[in-house]
Amino acid sequence: MKSIYNIALLVALALPAFGQKKAEKDTVTVKPSFVPTGVRIGTDVIALAKTSYDKTFNGWEMNADVDFNRYYFAVDVGSWGRKYAADSANYSNTGRYFRVGADVNFLKKDPDKNMFFLGLRYGNATFSENMSVIRHDQQWGNLSGSYENNNIRAHWLELTTGLRVKMWKMIWMGYTARFKFGLGTSSTPVMLPHDVPGYGRTDKTSYWGFNYQIFVRIPVRKSPAVPAEK
Amino acid sequence: MNKVAWFIFLALAAFSCLDQPDCFRLDNSEYGIKFRVIGYGSSSDTLASIVIDGTGIVYAADTVPVTNAIALPLSPARQELSYTFTWKNGKVDRLHLGYKAQIQFVSQECGQRYVFTDLTVLETTFDSTHVFNAKPVQPVDVNIEIFRCAKPDHIGVNFKKLLTQIGTTTTTRDSLAPIKAVTAFFRGPNGLVPQSVYLPNDTLKEVFLPLSADHDTARYEFDFGSVKKNLVMIYRRELKTSLIQSCGRYTVFAGLKVGKTVDWDSTIVKTKILKTVTNDPAILNLEVNL
Known part of the structure; x- marks a missing residue:
């Protein structure tokens, strides 16, 4: 039920894009070009900010996409580590991840190629984690111990939506909301993973993620002219 | 559209702040056992103790029968545990x-x-077990069903006190009978064999009496202290085949009726048959007016 709600929310996010007025029928037909016009490379500002103010988090993420008409091939690469000190346990993890996928831009007529998009990603992470526990149980006695998982693999899927807006010359900003689901991790017989870099907590069957991004767009050719709206 | 986008952004940011886990009931360290009788349903046997070996x-x-599921703990430090169940009847x-x-x-x-998963019965002396759900949940629910072979070999006697009698219509109420002892007599190769009946208390409103799969009748002597009374039961024995092969065949006692004794004065005569077939767990088959 929650998944249905989440998907509905993602669709709702994209609804304004569907509300665009269709251009009147034009007598000129422009054949769409699927040759890329530029590469956009950016970083997640939230990850950088969290790294500076949140002592439990340390990470970064780079994002890139390239256009094929209104379709974009997108790649995200990142790293994060977490460190928690609870009353009875200390936990830390670190690892790297990537996501690959595609976005569809619903702002078809925007001359700057600003984006309101829906997309799909496949995510994959490799990470290690360790935990030390100090606990004395009244029934079972001493349960203290140290546990670790090394080089665990994880994969998941994401439905994405968001904005990309040209701010000034080559500088772009945007955000991406991610509905993450379908997490699978490699077998860990003693300790279950807590947090997968790029995904988040593993005790949830679905998870929301959010990036606020700054990009530099490097044009590789001039964008074809967009037919003027009447 | 920009306003909508910013609104959604802020809403999502707020939503993510509400994402903290609930610290209540994190462990699923207890699992549930349900005791059943093959072919009959829930068991009402009474446990005396449970020991987690080692x-x-x-x-x-407690003395409450295990009609409902019981919850037992699992150790985080181990991957297997042995439990010893001692029943009130000594088994x-x-x-x-x-x-x-x-x-x-x-x-x-x-x-x-x-997190506990993959519950498996490695070894048991119970007649049959079935892992119903291999992952314990919170709150505790049934994970393992334990079956025992059916033995519908007891009749239940309910003691009543006669309040009014108009013609054939009688009004009764449950009555506590001060019973010192009950002895069952079954005919063996060398005459009548007495068998003492287990009584949980000395004042009872009901008592469960054993039947013999080898005979068609049984006599029970009730020692009320000042007086002894006899009850004779006549029945038919029917062999049934259990759903589980290892249980083999078992006897159901049907056509229950009260018989007469030679010593008429000491016979319990005011009786009423409630059910003519035995059950496991035992049910009340007979009302006795004291």
């Missing part, structure tokens, strides 16, 4: 259980939790 943990069970059963125990960090506020 841990020093002993549960002195002892063992259950050797295997499982997977994994630890997981939950959050800075909650610390860690233990």
